[in-house]
Amino acid sequence: MRRPRLLYVPFWVTYVFLYTPIVVLVAMSFNAGKSPYVFAGFSLKWYGELAGNATIREGLVNTLVVAAGSTVLSTVLGTLLAVGLARHTRSRVLDALGVLPAVLPDLVLGIGLLVFYAAVKMTLGLHSVLLAHAVFGMAFVTAVVRTRLTHADTSLEEASRDLGATPLATFFRVTLPQLAPGVAAGALLAFTLSVDEFVIAFFTAAPTTPTLPIVIYSMVRFGVTPEINALATLLLAVSFTVVIVAQRMTRLTESLS
Amino acid sequence: MTSSTVSGAAAGSRSHRSRVIGRLAFLGPGLTYLIVFLLIPLGMVLSYTLFRRGRFGGVVYEATGENFTRLLEPLYLDVVVGSLKLAGLATLVALLVGYPTAYLIAQLPRKWKTIALVAIVLPFWTNFLVRIYAWIVLLSGPGLVNSTLVKLGLVDKPLELLYNEGTIVTGLVYSYLPLMVLPLYAAIEKLDPQLREASANLGARPARTFVSVTLPLTLPGIVTGCLFVFVPSFGNFVIPELLGGGRSIMVGNLIRDQFLNARDWPFGATLSLALLAVLIVLLLLQAWSSRRA
Numbered sequence: 001m002r003r004p005r006l007l008y009v010p011f012w013v014t015y016v017f018l019y020t021p022i023v024v025l026v027a028m029s030f031n032a033g034k035s036p037y038v039f040a041g042f043s044l045k046w047y048g049e050l051a052g053n054a055t056i057r058e059g060l061v062n063t064l065v066v067a068a069g070s071t072v073l074s075t076v077l078g079t080l081l082a083v084g085l086a087r088h089t090r091s092r093v094l095d096a097l098g099v100l101p102a103v104l105p106d107l108v109l110g111i112g113l114l115v116f117y118a119a120v121k122m123t124l125g126l127h128s129v130l131l132a133h134a135v136f137g138m139a140f141v142t143a144v145v146r147t148r149l150t151h152a153d154t155s156l157e158e159a160s161r162d163l164g165a166t167p168l169a170t171f172f173r174v175t176l177p178q179l180a181p182g183v184a185a186g187a188l189l190a191f192t193l194s195v196d197e198f199v200i201a202f203f204t205a206a207p208t209t210p211t212l213p214i215v216i217y218s219m220v221r222f223g224v225t226p227e228i229n230a231l232a233t234l235l236l237a238v239s240f241t242v243v244i245v246a247q248r249m250t251r252l253t254e255s256l257s
Numbered sequence: 258m259t260s261s262t263v264s265g266a267a268a269g270s271r272s273h274r275s276r277v278i279g280r281l282a283f284l285g286p287g288l289t290y291l292i293v294f295l296l297i298p299l300g301m302v303l304s305y306t307l308f309r310r311g312r313f314g315g316v317v318y319e320a321t322g323e324n325f326t327r328l329l330e331p332l333y334l335d336v337v338v339g340s341l342k343l344a345g346l347a348t349l350v351a352l353l354v355g356y357p358t359a360y361l362i363a364q365l366p367r368k369w370k371t372i373a374l375v376a377i378v379l380p381f382w383t384n385f386l387v388r389i390y391a392w393i394v395l396l397s398g399p400g401l402v403n404s405t406l407v408k409l410g411l412v413d414k415p416l417e418l419l420y421n422e423g424t425i426v427t428g429l430v431y432s433y434l435p436l437m438v439l440p441l442y443a444a445i446e447k448l449d450p451q452l453r454e455a456s457a458n459l460g461a462r463p464a465r466t467f468v469s470v471t472l473p474l475t476l477p478g479i480v481t482g483c484l485f486v487f488v489p490s491f492g493n494f495v496i497p498e499l500l501g502g503g504r505s506i507m508v509g510n511l512i513r514d515q516f517l518n519a520r521d522w523p524f525g526a527t528l529s530l531a532l533l534a535v536l537i538v539l540l541l542l543q544a545w546s547s548r549r550a
Contacts, residue, residue, distance in 0.1 A: 010358055012356070014438075017354070018377070018485075020395065022391060024391065025391045029501070046378065077286050084284035088279050088283050088284060089284060097295075103540075107529070108299070112302045113294065115301050115305065115526075116294070116297060116298035135291070137291065156545075166275060168282060199494075220499060232384070232387040232391070240379060242382070
């Protein structure tokens with residue numbers, strides 16, 4: 001197929017647009033000067049400041065606790081729900097309900113849960129964020145596992161049932177082992193989304209238990225400091241590594257199957 | 258369940274029972290969770306639109322229609338219309354930049370295609386707030402863009418690049434561009450090249466082929482991409498707050514303020530309902546357009 005020359009202009013504009021802010025941010029994180037805008041020589045001092053920042057450290061711990069807990073919860077619930085939706089019902093309403101949290105605006109889910117927690121007089125804290133994150137995490141796990149289920153070979157499950165196994169035995173011995181890669185992918189997705197999630201956490205966290213995105217938000221709102229550059233660079237490094245490793249892994253599993 | 262129909266009544270009832278157990282065991286936990294943490298909260302928000310505000314947040318259960326009449330006041334209606342405009346503009350810009358990019362990616366050799374796609378998605382997997390913050394650093398008075406402009410002699414003094422509607426649109430496009438490119442790429446990739454060749458062989462110029470063949474066939478991808486950008490843009494409150502400087506607030510900011518500052522939950526719920534109504538109309542339009550395609 002022909003590649004019109006003219007198309008290269010918007011193509012490169014897109015990539016320059018996407019990466020310029022990131023490159024500037026990373027460069028500025030190694031800035032020796034105090035200004036977050038003017039580069040005045042190489043230094044790692046902002047990384048040192050960052051390591052000593054207790055607020056950020058607490059935010060990071062809170063985020064990891066919430067992400068780990070909500071991932072476990074959403075993986076268990078989402079996997080069961082995916083199997084239930086694919087094998088035990090034909091209801092399209094339930095199908096739609098399963099993906100609703102993923103398409104609902106985060107703002108609406110956030111205020112909904114704020115209203116709900118207030119009505120049942122639940123105190124806010126890490127648990128309230130964890131329970132909230134499990135709502136959308138579950139939707140993504142369900143979606144990923146369901147996709148895998150529709151491609152899975154049902155004859156093994158039928159054989160297991162015909163030989164007299166109960167639904168639960170069939171699930172644990174036949175269905176789940178087949179689903180394992182999908183469950184792992186769903187869990188990874190739920191974890192990543194939870195770590196990055198700001199809006200819902202903003203409404204459901206207590207002021208004493210901010211997650212890392214909430215800490216970043218208040219820092220950015222307060223003003224620009226080079227410490228955020230260093231933190232941003234570290235976060236970029238982590239997510240770039242995860243994406244590239246995940247990419248490699250999917251390519252590996254593709255070439256194996 | 259073919260076995261139950263052939264074996265006798267006893268086996269049939271056993272299989273019926275196991276079917277019920279299966280349903281309960283698999284669907285029960287997840288659906289219960291969704292009812293408690295999704296449907297009940299949403300139902301509460303919807304019901305709040307009909308009640309009066311409590312003095313310190315919450316509601317007083319006295320039925321009223323004043324939340325809806327207030328929604329129609331110019332002050333609030335302007336914000337809703339303004340949000341529609343900003344989100345619409347961001348969607349249009351993302352489409353105009355994203356379409357040629359997706360088109361070109363689809364024509365690249367296999368290896369480069371993967372790299373180009375990963376490079377599109379990569380920024381999307383980095384913290385949302387960090388990406389917004391990067392634009393503050395870039396566009397501020399002493400930032401790179403201004404200092405470059407001054408050095409090149411294009412302007413005398415730094416421009417006021419931050420805190421206007423253009424900055425909000427830039428932030429929205431930057432945040433959601435990958436969500437435009439991916440469905441467009443999927444739609445363009447699926448195109449049968451023979452259709453375009455046939456069009457060219459029959460004497461159509463490239464522009465004509467694009468308008469009459471490529472564009473209609475990729476329309477579902479265009480609609481999906483536009484929806485993916487518009488939906489998170491319309492309800493956004495973080496980007497307008499951090500990049501808009503609070504001067505031109507969007508409906509998301511208004512909702513946030515009703516819940517956290519003004520403590521008028523019923524009116525906040527009514528604004529959320531308006532937000533949802535717009536999004537539902539758009540989803541229905543998409544379903545309609547994809548059924549026609």
